[in-house]
Amino acid sequence: MSATISVILDTRRAKQTNKYPVKLRVTFQRTTEYYPTIFDLTQADWNKLSATRLSNELQSKKDKLKEIERMATTAILEICPFVFTEFEKIFIKDHPFFKQRKTKEVSFESNGDSFDYSPFYKKFPLLLKPLGTPGFISYSYTIQIKKLLREGRIGTAVNYHCSYRSLKKFRGDVMFHQITPTYLVEFENLLKQRELSKTTIGMYIRPLRAIFNEAIEDGIIKREKCYPFGKRKYRIPTSRNVKKALELSDIEKIYFYKCNPNEPGEQQAKDYWLFSYFGNGMNPKDIANLRYKNIDGDYLIFERSKTENSLRSDPKPITVFLNEDMKAIIERWGNKNKSANNYIFPILEPGLTPLRQYELNQNFVGFINGWMKTILSNLGIDKKATTYVARHTFSTVLKRSGASTEFIQEALGHTDLKTTESYLGSFGREMKKDIAQRLTSFKKEAQL
Incomplete structure (x- = not known):
């Protein structure tokens, strides 16, 4: 079950201008959070948003509110499993359409990499953490995500980041040798309990397999000692989805x-x-x-x-x-x-x-x-x-x-x-x- 979102007019308390704040409402597993946008509207103007003809000012606000809904939906799909704090980090924080709370500046070491990753901090919070130690999956995921970002492959980097977050939620930032066939079966079973499809489960685990292969190539681990994939070990689930074409x-x-x-x-x-x-x-x-x-x-x-x-x-x-x-x-x-x-x-x-x-x-x-x-x-x-x-x-x-x-x-x-x-x-x-x-x-x- 994924989170649901909607843009609402919070009419509980009017401002001195007789306007009400427009907020993004996010609900997940019976918990609801409200995130105030920078927009305030009167009840009359809010009701007009569904009309076909609007003033330029109202049309502009309507378009921006629709953009908030579209981008929030995309952000929610990238958070697997959904967590409010993660949503706030990757979507609400520093978004120009939302009111911001004061936050402490986070610094990190560049490790000799001259590429500017700062535009990606909101979408990839892993980049804000110390690089860590070779042998831990966070280290190799970070290296690979940075490589993908340098190549401009944002969508693939998002898939890797989503894979890492899901694994970390499962049992934390573990070392490669701790990821055994049994570990992967238990991880898969957990995702099945959340009613995720075989296709989605595969999307979480395939990046991990690629990370293993990169770590082997880089000499961080040895294939014969801890590679958990393959025949008589763990095999990533596949499925043939019924593709529904239109007549x-x-x-x-x-x-x-x-x-x-x-x-x-x-x-x-x-x-x-x-x-x-x-x-x-x-x-x-x-x-x-x-x-x-x-x-x-x-x-x-x-x-x-x-x-x-x-x-x-x-x-x-x-x-x-x-x-x-x-x-x-x-x-x-x-x-x-x-x-x-x-x-x-x-x-x-x-x-x-x-x-x-x-x-x-x-x-x-x-x-x-x-x-x-x-x-x-x-x-x-x-x-x-x-x-x-x-x-x-x-x-x-x-x-x-x-x-x-x-x-x-x-x-x-x-x-x-x-x-x-x-x-x-x-x-x-x-x-x-x-x-x-x-x-x-x-x-x-x-x-x-």
């Missing part, structure tokens, strides 16, 4: 859904979701990173952000046919400055730090998923339409329409070289165009 009839309903003209976010989110679906199930991060130089006539050619580290020496570009809907979406929401190096969509901007890019990408995903949930509810479709579902639906629709598995693997940009290497680059542009047209076959059927 083509669902896509048709989404495509022809009339968005509320007073809620531009609804139309924008729907367009971005369809752009992902039409664009080979494009990942939101890849959409955000598209630049006008990626457009080559009627095609988009780009490299997946996910493979920029795994296939640095031989990246495989993805070619997407730009159908008329994708072109219209670019015209509707794209940056008007179409210089080659400019981003196509106004999600990112030049000069952002990797951390800020990560935060904006997370907000982008939350923005799409939030509105798509509303759209499917309005359509009476009892399914999810997340950005991941768009990607899976793309592959499922193509498979059912007769596209080969090899083509779909290339279109999705999978990095499993054993199954895709001999096929990459073997499909011509005309075939890509023909396959892309199958994605909108429902449009022709609707016109009959």
Whole structure:
């Protein structure tokens, strides 16, 4: 069970201005905490926030309160298991939209590393602690997280930090030799008691296995003495999740859904979701990173952000046919400055730090998923339409329409070289165009 959040108007005591403080309410296991924001509103203005037309000032406050909700939800998902103090450290502390309590400055030794980690302290409190002693997991986790941050791999660093917090909550900062197969089985059982899926459990333990391998490579430990993974030892649980793709009839309903003209976010989110679906199930991060130089006539050619580290020496570009809907979406929401190096969509901007890019990408995903949930509810479709579902639906629709598995693997940009290497680059542009047209076959059927 995860924590729940909501932004509320605390009407228990009015201020001299006849306004009330706006607070973030967080509830977990029947315990509730309130965190005051910097915003105060009258009861009348609070009631107006649900209206379609607002003054510029009220609209600005509404947008910022929605941003608080989105970012707080993301922060909660990163705290595993959830603890209020951790939430306060990584989200409330130093946040410009919250009132701050006075805290004591924390200093730490840089250990000869000239990289500036200070922007990451709030999200990675482990960095504020002394490096510790080789042989303890905190030492190796800290080294690896710092390496990932230097490489700009914020999402992966978050996964490692989440893994460490969960392990430390289990039995503290232990030494590698204390992590035995029995330890790992007991840790897994604890997570199962918290009703976490096998997939989530694997996400906590795989970083630990990587940390073990790094410690062996660095000569901190010896594999033959304390490596707990492998056959006849501990094996990380895996599962085949039932992936729920939308039917083509669902896509048709989404495509022809009339968005509320007073809620531009609804139309924008729907367009971005369809752009992902039409664009080979494009990942939101890849959409955000598209630049006008990626457009080559009627095609988009780009490299997946996910493979920029795994296939640095031989990246495989993805070619997407730009159908008329994708072109219209670019015209509707794209940056008007179409210089080659400019981003196509106004999600990112030049000069952002990797951390800020990560935060904006997370907000982008939350923005799409939030509105798509509303759209499917309005359509009476009892399914999810997340950005991941768009990607899976793309592959499922193509498979059912007769596209080969090899083509779909290339279109999705999978990095499993054993199954895709001999096929990459073997499909011509005309075939890509023909396959892309199958994605909108429902449009022709609707016109009959």
